[in-house]
C-alpha cells in the first residue's frame with residue numbers, strides 16, 4: 001500500500017484526481033469503479049473541472065440502496081448523475097449501478113458481476129471508508145471473498161448516513177454492494193479518507209491484521225492500493241514518518 005498524507009482533504013483530493021485523470025487520458029476506454037459519499041464529492045468536482053473525455057469510458061458503481069428508486073434524492077443513481085455523470089460527456093449506456101429495485105436480487109447481482117467481467121474488469125476502483133472500516137457497503141464480518149450481493153446495514157452505518165436522509169429511520173436496511181472479492185480484482189484501488197472520525201478505521205486497515213472486522217484491511221492483499229489521507233485521518237497511524245519519506249523519495253517516473 002502506498003500512503004499519501006497531505007495537510008488538507010483538498011490537497012489529497014487534487015492528487016487523487018490527477019491519478020484518475022491520467023488513466024482517462026492514457027486509456028480512453030477504461031473501466032472505472034466509482035464510489036459515493038461525501039468524500040467523493042470534491043473529487044468529482046475536480047474531475048468535472050478537468051473537462052476530460054468520458055465518451056468511451058465505462059463505469060460501475062460500488063453499491064446502491066435496496067427499495068428506493070433511481071429518482072430518489074438519496075439513491076446513489078441520483079447522487080452519481082447529479083455530481084458527475086450529468087456534467088460530463090459519458091454515454092448513459094456505459095453507466096452501471098446495482099439495481100436497488102430488482103425483483104430477483106441474486107440474479108441482478110450475478111448479472112452485475114458478469115457485466116464487470118465482460119467489460120474487461122475494473123481498471124481502477126475508487127473507495128471511501130466507513131467509520132468501522134466498510135468499503136462499498138461491505139460491513140464488518142463480510143466475507144473477504146464476497147461478490148456482489150445483498151447486505152444488511154449495521155446500526156452504525158445507518159446512523160452515519162442519517163445525515164443524508166434526514167433521520168435514521170429513513171435509511172434503508174438493505175443494500176446491494178460489490179463484494180470484497182470483486183473489489184480486490186480491480187487493477188488499482190484508490191482509497192480516500194479524511195477527518196478524525198476515519199482515523200481508527202484507517203489505522204486498522206493499513207497497519208492492523210487482515211480481518212473481516214475491518215473489511216478495508218483486505219486491501220493489504222491487493223498489489224496496488226493508493227491511500228489518500230489528510231493529517232486527521234492519518235492521526236492514528238504509527239509509521240507516518242516512513243509514509244512521508246517514501247512519498248518524498250519517489251523516483252521521477254513514479255511521481256503522480
Ligand code: GLP
Nearest residue numbers: 036037038039128129130136137
Ligand atoms: C457510504 C458508502 C461508502 C462510502 C462510505 C463513507 O455508506 N456506501 O462507499 O465510502 O459510506 O462515506 P463518506 O465519504 O460520506 O464518509
